[in-house]
Amino acid sequence: MPTGYGYVLPDQNGWSRYLHFQTAWLAVLTGFLYVIFSLFSGHLRKDLLPGRTDLSWRAFSATITNHLRFKRPAEEEAWSYNLLQRLTYLLVIFVLFPLVIWTGLAMSPAVASAFPSAVSTLGGQQSARTIHFFVSVFLFLFLLVHIMMICLAGVWNRMSAMITGRISLNKERA
Amino acid sequence: MKDPSRRQLITAGLVAAAGASGLTVVNRLAQRYGLIPPDHGGLFGAGETLTYASQRILTSHSLAREFPRSEISNPPFANEVAPLGDAFKRLQDGAFADWQLSVDGMVGAPASFSLAELKSFPARSHITHLACEEGWSFIAEWTGVPLAHVLELVGTLPQARYVVYRSIQSDWWDSVDMADALHPQTLITYAMNRGELPVGHGGPLRLRVPRQLGYKNVKYITRLTVTDSLKSFGKGLGSASPEGGYAWYAGI
Numbered sequence: 001m002p003t004g005y006g007y008v009l010p011d012q013n014g015w016s017r018y019l020h021f022q023t024a025w026l027a028v029l030t031g032f033l034y035v036i037f038s039l040f041s042g043h044l045r046k047d048l049l050p051g052r053t054d055l056s057w058r059a060f061s062a063t064i065t066n067h068l069r070f071k072r073p074a075e076e077e078a079w080s081y082n083l084l085q086r087l088t089y090l091l092v093i094f095v096l097f098p099l100v101i102w103t104g105l106a107m108s109p110a111v112a113s114a115f116p117s118a119v120s121t122l123g124g125q126q127s128a129r130t131i132h133f134f135v136s137v138f139l140f141l142f143l144l145v146h147i148m149m150i151c152l153a154g155v156w157n158r159m160s161a162m163i164t165g166r167i168s169l170n171k172e173r174a
Numbered sequence: 175m176k177d178p179s180r181r182q183l184i185t186a187g188l189v190a191a192a193g194a195s196g197l198t199v200v201n202r203l204a205q206r207y208g209l210i211p212p213d214h215g216g217l218f219g220a221g222e223t224l225t226y227a228s229q230r231i232l233t234s235h236s237l238a239r240e241f242p243r244s245e246i247s248n249p250p251f252a253n254e255v256a257p258l259g260d261a262f263k264r265l266q267d268g269a270f271a272d273w274q275l276s277v278d279g280m281v282g283a284p285a286s287f288s289l290a291e292l293k294s295f296p297a298r299s300h301i302t303h304l305a306c307e308e309g310w311s312f313i314a315e316w317t318g319v320p321l322a323h324v325l326e327l328v329g330t331l332p333q334a335r336y337v338v339y340r341s342i343q344s345d346w347w348d349s350v351d352m353a354d355a356l357h358p359q360t361l362i363t364y365a366m367n368r369g370e371l372p373v374g375h376g377g378p379l380r381l382r383v384p385r386q387l388g389y390k391n392v393k394y395i396t397r398l399t400v401t402d403s404l405k406s407f408g409k410g411l412g413s414a415s416p417e418g419g420y421a422w423y424a425g426i
Binding site for chain 1: 220239303307309384386418420426
């Protein structure tokens with residue numbers, strides 16, 4: 001293809017698509033296990049769904065104000081996610097990920113042949129492509145902010161908490 | 175978190191053993207039902223095999239979406255093609271009257287068909303979407319003879335598993351499994367939007383596989399080979415695409 005600029009990168013579409021679908025399978029399968037686990041272990045109910053007392057405007061604005069003032073959580077609060085975290089995680093797990101999987105599958109001519117309404121409800125394969133792109137941008141932004149917050153909260157402590165399920169608060173405070 | 179109990183360890187061991195033997199059984203079944211693509215090796219083989227196997231289970235008989243005439247793209251986008259050689263130009267000068275499509279391999283009666291013969295067979299048309307791996311797409315009406323009809327004429331042998339198709343451009347060849355080869359919408363196409371199939375779109379003959387991406391729809395086809403194994407074709411990966419880094423199965 002003739003282009004306006006001198007150097008054109010050799011075609012990278014083949015292997016990058018192979019990589020895309022392989023990692024998509026990894027994400028979908030582990031995500032599926034995570035959702036099943038969350039439903040049955042009570043993780044969803046206890047840690048992700050906002051508590052009844054959190055669902056007031058006062059609690060909501062308090063969380064946002066604390067967040068904007070970069071106020072560190074008190075020790076007992078660090079054991080659970082705050083309202084803002086809960087809502088964000090719910091959005092990522094139950095809205096953005098299903099949407100990115102759906103729009104991705106809708107671009108497949110073979111999947112479209114088996115489930116045509118999955119494509120037409122999105123407005124066609126090219127609309128699916130556009131939505132897929134923007135949702136993946138949102139997911140990437142979430143990832144950036146998520147990693148930034150982990151860095152602010154202390155990488156090693158958070159990583160060991162993630163793996164062992166234990167959190168050592170005093171070390172972090174030191 | 176408490177330390178794992180003996181019971182938990184035993185359960186985990188049993189689950190792992192069941193998983194390992196389960197994988198062996200799954201592999202055996204996948205081989206048997208043709209769920210493993212020819213490019214299953216290498217770094218990305220696992221993802222490729224999962225995609226092909228799951229789509230074959232879900233979509234083996236589904237029909238590509240067909241559109242009303244009002245949705246036909248005008249003008250249809252034609253991708254650039256590599257310069258066509260002298261052999262093509264000579265045939266083009268004779269209005270493709272001497273264009274031949276030969277069929278060989280695992281068939282009862284190998285044969286060769288002229289364009290006129292192919293046009294005399296029962297035709298089928300569909301208005302379908304052609305999507306390129308680069309992202310662009312268009313909708314057009316395609317007319318041709320179903321590949322299944324030609325395969326029936328030459329009599330494919332029961333052990334046939336793939337149909338290899340080659341372009342007059344010698345570095346462009348591809349193959350489909352029997353699910354796509356015998357699919358009613360897979361056409362040996364000679365007309366588009368009720369006119370001759372333009373050379374830019376693969377005229378005089380293009381294999382139209384509407385449930386896969388554009389690059390599986392090879393232009394200027396001259397030869398079909400029915401086979402039970404793709405190992406002896408090119409590098410044994412099923413088509414020219416995986417040799418250039420592209421997936422053999424492009425149902426995506």
